[in-house]
Amino acid sequence: MKTFTLAIRETLAAEMRRDPAVFLMGEDIGAYGGAFGVTQGLLAEFGPGRVRDTPISEQALVGTAIGAAAAGLRPVVEIMFMDFITLAVDQLANLAAKLHYIYQIPCPLVVRAPTGGGRGYGATHSQTLERLFTGIPGLRIAAPSDAADASGLLQTAMRGANPVLFLEHKLLYPLRWKLGEKLPPPVPFGHARITHSGDRVTLIAWSYMAHLCLAAAHQLAAAGINAEVVDLRTLAPLDTETLVAAARKTGRVLIVEEGPVTGGFGAEIATRIFEAAYDSLDAPIRRLAGPDCPIPASKVLEAACIPSIAAIVAAARELAESTN
Amino acid sequence: MDDWVCYERMVLIRCFEEAVERLFSEGRIMGTAHVCIGQEAVAVGIAAALKPGDALTSTHRGHGHFLAVGADPGRMMAEMFGKATGYSRGRGGSQMMADTALGFYGANGITAGSMAFACGLALEAQQRRTGRVVVCIIGDGAANEGLFHESLNLAALWCLPLVVVCENNRYAMSTPVAAGLANTRLAERGAAYGIPGCAVDGNVVADVRAAVETALTRARAGSGPSLVECETYRLSGHSKGDPRIYRSTAEEADAWQREPIRRLEAQMLAAPGSDPARFAACRTRAEQAIAAAIRFAEASPAPDPATVTEGVFAPD
Ligand SMILES: Cc1ncc(C[n+]2csc(CCOP(=O)(O)OP(=O)(O)O)c2C)c(N)n1
Ligand SMILES: [Mg+2]
Numbered sequence: 001m002k003t004f005t006l007a008i009r010e011t012l013a014a015e016m017r018r019d020p021a022v023f024l025m026g027e028d029i030g031a032y033g034g035a036f037g038v039t040q041g042l043l044a045e046f047g048p049g050r051v052r053d054t055p056i057s058e059q060a061l062v063g064t065a066i067g068a069a070a071a072g073l074r075p076v077v078e079i080m081f082m083d084f085i086t087l088a089v090d091q092l093a094n095l096a097a098k099l100h101y102i103y104q105i106p107c108p109l110v111v112r113a114p115t116g117g118g119r120g121y122g123a124t125h126s127q128t129l130e131r132l133f134t135g136i137p138g139l140r141i142a143a144p145s146d147a148a149d150a151s152g153l154l155q156t157a158m159r160g161a162n163p164v165l166f167l168e169h170k171l172l173y174p175l176r177w178k179l180g181e182k183l184p185p186p187v188p189f190g191h192a193r194i195t196h197s198g199d200r201v202t203l204i205a206w207s208y209m210a211h212l213c214l215a216a217a218h219q220l221a222a223a224g225i226n227a228e229v230v231d232l233r234t235l236a237p238l239d240t241e242t243l244v245a246a247a248r249k250t251g252r253v254l255i256v257e258e259g260p261v262t263g264g265f266g267a268e269i270a271t272r273i274f275e276a277a278y279d280s281l282d283a284p285i286r287r288l289a290g291p292d293c294p295i296p297a298s299k300v301l302e303a304a305c306i307p308s309i310a311a312i313v314a315a316a317r318e319l320a321e322s323t324n
Numbered sequence: 325m326d327d328w329v330c331y332e333r334m335v336l337i338r339c340f341e342e343a344v345e346r347l348f349s350e351g352r353i354m355g356t357a358h359v360c361i362g363q364e365a366v367a368v369g370i371a372a373a374l375k376p377g378d379a380l381t382s383t384h385r386g387h388g389h390f391l392a393v394g395a396d397p398g399r400m401m402a403e404m405f406g407k408a409t410g411y412s413r414g415r416g417g418s419q420m421m422a423d424t425a426l427g428f429y430g431a432n433g434i435t436a437g438s439m440a441f442a443c444g445l446a447l448e449a450q451q452r453r454t455g456r457v458v459v460c461i462i463g464d465g466a467a468n469e470g471l472f473h474e475s476l477n478l479a480a481l482w483c484l485p486l487v488v489v490c491e492n493n494r495y496a497m498s499t500p501v502a503a504g505l506a507n508t509r510l511a512e513r514g515a516a517y518g519i520p521g522c523a524v525d526g527n528v529v530a531d532v533r534a535a536v537e538t539a540l541t542r543a544r545a546g547s548g549p550s551l552v553e554c555e556t557y558r559l560s561g562h563s564k565g566d567p568r569i570y571r572s573t574a575e576e577a578d579a580w581q582r583e584p585i586r587r588l589e590a591q592m593l594a595a596p597g598s599d600p601a602r603f604a605a606c607r608t609r610a611e612q613a614i615a616a617a618i619r620f621a622e623a624s625p626a627p628d629p630a631t632v633t634e635g636v637f638a639p640d
Contacts, residue, residue, distance in 0.1 A: 023451070049451065055481065060440040060474030067444020070429065071379075073451065075444075094434050095441060102412050103422040103430055106638035137636045161638035 002179040004172040007147035008038050008112075008154060012076065014183055015158045016046055019074060022158060023050040025061055026078030026112075035080045036114055036173055062088035062111065066096045066163075069109040074158060081125045082113035082167070089132060096163040097138030106161040110154070116169040116208055116258055117306050122297035128207070128259040133165055134235055134268065140189060141235040143167040145210035147177040149233055152187030159186070169208035190237035194246065198226030201320040202246045204269055205256040206232035209307060213256055216312035223313075225320050235265055243269060244276040251282035252319050256307050261289035283322050288315045325372040327592055330529050332606055333371065334364040334585050337388040339610040340397055341560070343618060344387070344404060344418075348564040353404050357418035360388040362527075362559030365584035366491050367392035369532025369554075370459055373540055379427045379445050379458045381438035384419045385491075385558075386431030389461055393426050397617035407624035414627040435496075436462055436469035439488070443475050446484040446549075457485040457543040459536065465496020467513065468504055476551065480517040483548040487539040490551065491526065493558035498570040514551040526554025527584040559583060 002010075016022045023046075024039060030053040033040030043051040054061040058079060065075035079085045085092075092111070099105045117126035133139050140162055144150040150168070157164035195210065196217040203213040210231035217227040230246045232239065247253045253273055255266040270285045290305040325333070341359035348357065360367065363385075371392035374380065382389040390400060395411070403410030403421050411421040422430035429445060432438040442460035449456035466472060467490055479486045490510055494501055501508050514521020520542070524531045532554055539550035557579040561568050568576070592598055 055474075055477060057474035057478060059471050060443065060478045063437075063440020063471065063475070064444040064447060064478060067429075067441035068447045068451075069444070070441070071445045071448035073448050090434060090437065091440065094437060095432075098420075100638045101636050102416045102420045103424075104635065104638075105422065105424065105429075108638075140637070156640075160640040162640065 001176040002147050003174055003176050004147045004150050004168070005036065005038055005174065007151040007179060008168065009040065009042070011151040011154045011183060012039065013042060013045065015155065016042070016050060021072065022074040022076065023052065024076050024078065025052045025054055025065055027054055027056055027080050029053060029078050034078055036170065038112070038168070039078065058084050058087035059091055063091040063095065065109055066091055066099070066107060069107045070099060070105050074108050076110040076112060076158065079111060079113040082115040082129050083124050083127045085111070085113055085129060086132070092133070092139060092163065092165075093136050097136050100162070101138055107163050108161050109163040110157045110166055111164070112166045112168060114170050115167045116171060117295045117302055118171045120297055120299055120302060123294040126295040126302070128167070130165065130167060130235055131259065131263055131265055134265050138163070139236060140164040141167070142189065142233065143207040143235060144233065145172070145207055145231050147179055148184040149187055149193070151184050153189070153233060155183065155186040156189055167207055171208050172211065187233065189234045190239050192233055192239035192242040193231045194228060194242070195231050196227060196229035198228045199250055200225050200227060201252045201254060201316050202228040202230065202250045203254050203256060203312065203316060204230045204232070204243060204246070206235060207258070209256045209258050212307065212309050212312055216309050216316060219309065219313050220316055223317070225317060227316055238272070240272050240276070244273055247273045247277045248280040251280055252322075253281070253285045254312070254316050254319050255285065255287045256312055257287065257289040258306055259290050260292045261287055262292050264289050283319055286315060286319055288312060325368075327588070330368050330372055331585075331588055331592065332610070333368045333392050334529065334588065335606055335610045336397070336613060337364045337367060337391045338585060339607070339614045340387055340391060340400070343614045345560065345564065347404070347618070354406065355417050356563045357387075357404065358385040358563045359560050360385050362579065362583050363491055363493055363556045364388055365529040365588070366489070366526045366532055366554045366556055369529045370461070370489055370536050372529070372533045373536035374427070374459065375540070377427065377454065377456050378540070379429055379456055381429050381442045381445070381458070381460045382431040383438070383461055383463055383466070384431060384433050384435070385463065386419070386421070390421055390428055390431070393428050395421070395423060395426065395428065397613055398620035401617040401621040402624045405621040405624070406626065407621055408627040409620070409624040436466035436471045439471050439475035440478070442486060443479050443484055446479065446486040447482065449485050450482070455544065457487060457540050459487045459489055461489045461491060463496060464490060464492040464494070464501050464510060465499065465504055467510055476513070476517045476519070476549070479549040480519045483546065485543040486549040487536060487543055488549065488551050489536065490553045491556060492553050493556050495558055495562065497562045511551060511553040519549050519551060521551040521553070523553040523555060526556035527582055527587060529584065529588055556584075557582070
């Protein structure tokens with residue numbers, strides 16, 4: 001059994017052993033091991049030249065990583081909480097995403113970012129901000145929902161030639177999965193995974209919400225409703241083909257997303273399905289997401305902002321049983 | 325680069341920029357451009373100080389920097405015309421050209437946007453001990469971005485082989501330095517990060533070169549970054565179509581008295597045995613080179629619109 005955290009740490013270490021060009025940068029990732037302990041122990045093995053503590057300068061640390069990548073190194077940056085990536089958006093959007101398109105300079109960069117709520121950290125430490133980047137061509141976005149995918153997608157990210165935003169949901173870190181001694185195989189980008197097979201309703205999600213959808217599918221199955229669960233794995237590239245096939249299969253689609261419903265990536269998914277599979281839908285596509293407000297700190301208020309297993313089950317049930 | 329080579333490069337830059345202004349006014353090129361007329365000595369002084377293998381990052385006002393390190397005016401002009409033969413195959417335009425083979429890692433349309441990037445290039449040089457030093461050019465306005473401070477702090481902290489050259493051309497668009505900087509003595513900001521900061525006359529190519537060489541030597545020795553402020557003047561408007569209503573013609577006329585090309589010319593003419601005809605011939609050659617660049621650009625094919633989404637990502 002391995003935690004999500006350990007799977008990521010072991011992958012970072014393995015890639016660092018394999019390729020001397022790989023190094024880590026971030027705030028308090030050295031002796032402290034990172035805010036969520038992901039890089040614990042790596043300083044001892046690789047030293048301060050390859051496990052670099054930086055000042056609290058998100059823009060400079062991301063920009064520096066971009067420059068190092070352009071010069072041929074393979075930086076992996078940790079943004080302590082994804083909320084803080086707002087301070088580095090310029091460097092990602094205006095530089096990393098455009099280096100190859102304009103200058104033909106590859107930018108093999110990975111930016112790891114702990115995302116999501118559920119721990120009562122409040123409005124500036126709980127967001128899922130991938131929506132800021134999904135409309136910026138030139139960036140790849142990976143959002144694993146279990147330890148094997150975390151390792152497999154991270155390997156692909158670290159060996160590629162492009163900037164990758166790697167989302168690590170905070171609630172996944174301590175969870176455990178069965179994983180062998182060896183690293184799981186790399187997972188190619190752009191291949192969504194069907195984590196549960198069913199014919200009544202299709203649930204689509206990524207990151208922690210894909211984990212919850214799988215749990216919801218088990219409950220639904222016990223109630224006689226078989227749900228098809230699609231875990232996107234990567235938002236960019238987006239595996240539209242698998243999404244559309246899964247939508248056609250059941251004719252009823254529920255997209256589950258953490259973060260405010262307005263402007264969420266769920267809207268893009270819904271549109272893609274509608275464009276390609278309009279004639280196969282038996283009910284309007286539904287979205288289950290947060291309300292349009294910042295995430296409050298109080299446990300009860302926060303819970304009102306994030307889809308739960310119970311809410312997914314209820315919404316899926318309603319959709320599966322709806323007649324039109 | 326001896327005086328003649330410096331002079332030739334400066335004249336080439338001047339002719340290129342004059343042509344760009346002309347082409348805009350004739351409606352032959354589109355978009356925007358920021359020309360560096362009056363600032364040629366900064367670009368050439370830096371280029372003269374660089375060693376092969378060193379790297380340079382530039383700004384939105386980058387034509388001169390690129391030409392100074394040996395860019396092909398034809399491919400630059402083709403980029404201005406949006407042609408497939410341009411440095412960025414028509415994708416970059418005036419503000420986004422690069423040629424890493426020349427150590428030129430690109431201009432940047434974002435004010436100060438290259439500063440951390442330059443730190444990253446320098447970090448690679450430091451980690452792999454390549455001996456490379458990175459020169460990062462910025463404007464006076466860029467010095468007010470947060471990235472300026474973050475980058476200088478990081479570069480100083482990590483002792484990166486970096487030289488930040490600030491082209492203080494007195495204006496950021498319409499904003500004079502005194503309206504943008506709480507302390508207009510920009511070079512003093514080096515002290516905040518415990519690194520050398522010096523100011524030189526940016527209209528004297530030898531002074532720019534000497535100051536940058538000192539900073540490069542220091543960086544190459546492993547002693548870390550420096551800040552070099554080059555005091556100059558942006559003789560043209562900020563970009564095409566700038567009516568320059570925020571400053572007086574008297575001020576501009578005064579600045580023309582100190583422009584770098586005539587100053588270098590005067591200095592070279594004062595040397596025994598100099599031939600005045602050589603200067604005119606140099607100007608003619610530069611004009612011919614730019615005319616050829618324009619012909620090349622105009623004759624070049626436009627990029628194929630079907631390729632517009634190609635290369636968003638590098639092959640993994
Ligand atoms: C982040 C950002 N803000 C504003 C602009 C618009 N802009 C382009 S150049 C410029 C002035 C920059 O002044 P300075 O750094 O002194 O360079 P100069 O134009 O004088 O060469 C401004 C405001 C921009 N390109 N990027
Ligand atoms: Mg200026």
